[in-house]
Amino acid sequence: MNELVTQPTRPATPGLGVHGDFSVWSPQARRVRVRVDGTDHPMERAPDGWWHGQVAGAGPGSDYAYLLDDDSQPLPDPRSLHQPHGVHAPSRVYDHAAHAWADGDWTGRPLAGGVIYELHVGTFTPEGTLTAAVDCLDHLVDLGVTHVELMPLNAFDGTHGWGYDGVLWAAVHEPYGGPDALKGFVDACHRRGLAVLLDVVYNHLGPSGAYLPRFGPYFCGENAWGPSLNLDGPDSDPVRRLVVDGALDWLRHYHLDGLRLDAVHALRDDRAVPILPELSAEADALAAGLGRPLSLIAESDRNDPRTVLPREAGGLGMTAQWSDDLHHALHVALTGEKHGYYADFDGPQVLVETLRRVFWHDGTRSTFRGRRHGARVDTALVPGSRFLGYLSTHDQIGNRARGDRMGEHLSPGLLTCGAALVLCSPYTPMIFMGEEWGATTPWPFFASFTDPELIEGVRKGRRREFAALGWAEEDIPDPMDPATRDRAVLDWSEPGHEPRKLVLDTYRALIALRRAEPELCDPRLDRFAVRASQDGRTLVLTRGSLRLVCNLGLEETRVELDAAPGELLLANGGPRIDGTAVSVPGESFAVLRV
Structure with missing residues (x-):
């Protein structure tokens, strides 16, 4: 009789010394x-x-x-x-x-229909650890989010930092708790019904501890952050396997539900099959084997719809991508800021057109880049769930000189109007930690390198960068001062007091409404309609039988709808209904059923 011999479907990652x-x-x-x-x-x-x-x-x-x-x-x-x-x-x-996993009943969560919460472990709690973050997970459950997106956890020099200066791509940063703490965090999330995504950075190494090039030709050429990964040159096969196997190992060994891939436009790759569709194919195969969905979310500066098209259609096969154009259009409409790249998003019809088209720059001229940029999204083919919509992210806050948030500048009415536009849109919403109560704690760039020359270089570079934009030196936080990180830690007492409590209650109500009304989650862009007043301050979003009327102006406005509202579902002000018209106070929104 033949003896049946079983083997693992994939051997353990070699070279890690478990068996010597x-x-x-x-x-x-x-x-x-x-x-x-x-x-x-x-x-x-x-x-x-x-x-x-x-x-x-x-x-x-x-x-x-x-x-x-x-x-x-x-x-x-x-x-x-x-x-x-x-x-x-x-x-x-x-x-x-x-590790003895406790999530055997976890079957995962698809990204479509979800709400993402971007979380930086080092400033989410005063302790800045994964274990401490577990104690705040019930807040996220009460908020109604479905996915927690962790900013990079891979090992970097020092104690505190954003995580994008990592140099060892598979090691969990020890001050956050190391690999066991991450597994405990994922277990705790899955126990509460929360999926976990991880931000991974393969486009560059940080400036301290970058020993990888000593081992071999891992890099070739340059990108905006320095040496570019060798994905298509001589000896590039092992380099690609380092990335692909590393990404799959995060998903497999840490039971993660997806990855956010940082700045994929900086991955230079001229191969017939680029690394993103290669990774997509392998992630799909792994998902089939695990019996749960796995998501790959790209950060891309290209405004290229092919990023989220299926591989079979010539796309890169990403589940979704960030949509900075929508952020910029919302930011300008809400704050009135028009400097830098925001200048391209100034105009009464920019927000409504970006909501319709996904990208404002879809072949239009970008003055910030000095050229035409992007390509048109086929809204009849590509669902809105493949694009993330957001009011704030770590980048858009942290790359401001002071790291100041919208909550410091906008009224609760405008903050919740912005939230309504995102959460009632056909896009996949994302919230940056603390945004849900309009946090006023700053979140500037900070690091904690140990090399004295590098410390001074970072300080001088930051001052020089923002001084060129007109900032006074005393207004630019020292990124290497531990107090800069400490000031960035969320103040968990804020949501217990008005007006922060009102903002939080409104976020919760909007997310609950999105979950209760399937029409608000419908990702079909060709079923989505939006119009704006001539000055762009009043918008009406059509979501099936639902209408979101949003007044960004100071004065009450009267809006004629296409049918008489029969039910007021949610509002942050006191709208008045008169036949087919609704009057909405300044800086207010109303969600109605017609």
């Missing part, structure tokens, strides 16, 4: 040693540029690092899963199988 086996790709090295718990061991080179070594007695908890050629500096593993002592120290062997 270590491997690293370094095709140009003449000699590689692995230092395990203080003792050096030789490694053997394979023809493909991988070096392998077996160390008896090594396993979970062992500290290890690599020595290349005659260099005496031990380097962390490029595929490290655990960096307990920072990015300059040895890696530690970590066993994914040791």
Whole structure:
């Protein structure tokens, strides 16, 4: 009788030392040693540029690092899963199988119909850890969001930072709690019905601890942040596998429900099959095997509809992408700011046209770029759920000199009008942490590098950048001062007091209404209609039998609808209905059924 032998569908990621086996790709090295718990061991080179070594007695908890050629500096593993002592120290062997998961009943959540909450672990709570963040998850459940999008967690130099200066793409930042804390956070979210997305950064490395190029030709050429990843040049196959396997491992081993891919326009790739559709295909295969949906959300500056088109239709296969044009149009309409790239979004019909078309720049001239930009979205083909709509993000707040939020400048009425436009639109809404109560805590750029020259360089660069825009030096926070991070921590006492409580109650009511009324979640852009007054201050969104009337002006306005309203579902003011007309006070909205 033949004996049935079963094997894993995919072998464990090699080179991580769980069974004492270590491997690293370094095709140009003449000699590689692995230092395990203080003792050096030789490694053997394979023809493909991988070096392998077996160390008896090594396993979970062992500290290890690599020595290349005659260099005496031990380097962390490029595929490290655990960096307990920072990015300059040895890696530690970590066993994914040791965690006892408690989410066996979790079947996932599709992105369409969801509401995303963008969360920065380091400033969500005073402790700035994943474990502390768990204590605030019930707030998110009460708010009604469905997906938590964590800003980057991969290891970076220092304690506090945005996370986009990471240098070890697979290791969970130790000050946040390390890999076990992330698994505990995901378990806690799934127990509450919350899906978890993770922001991952593959387009560049941070400036401190970037040892990856020492191992091999991982980079080639330049992008806006420095060296560009080698995705299509000689020896690029292992580089692509580092990205694709790393992304899949986040989804597989941490039970994540999706990834947000940072600045994909900076991934230079001339291959016939670019890396994004390659990753999309593998993520779809993994989702089928896991029996739950997995989402890939791209941040792209291209305004290219192909980003979210299916691979079969010649697209990149992303589930969704961020839509900064909608943010910019909303920001200008609500705040009146017109500087920088906001200048392109000044005009009474910009917001209504952007709501209709997805992109304002869909082949139009961008004065900020000095050229035509973007391409038209086929609204009969592409659903709005593939584009994220938002009033604020970490970028749009953090890249302001003071990191000031809308809550500092706008009335509760205008804040909730903006929320109504996003949450009653056909797009996938996203909320940046604290936005739901109009938080006034600033959220500027901050970091905590350890190299004195780098610290001073970041300080001077930040001052120079904003001084050129007319900011006084004393108004620009020191990004390296720990107090800058401390001031960015959410003030959880704010939502308990007016007018912040009113804003929070309105967000909750809007999200609950979106969940209760399927027409508000309908992503079909060709079923969505929107019109605006001549001055652009009054908008009417048509969502099936529902109408959102939004008055951004100061004075009451009277709007004729296409049919007589039969029911007032939600309002932040006191609208008056007269036949087919509704009068809405200044800085107010009303959702009605006709």
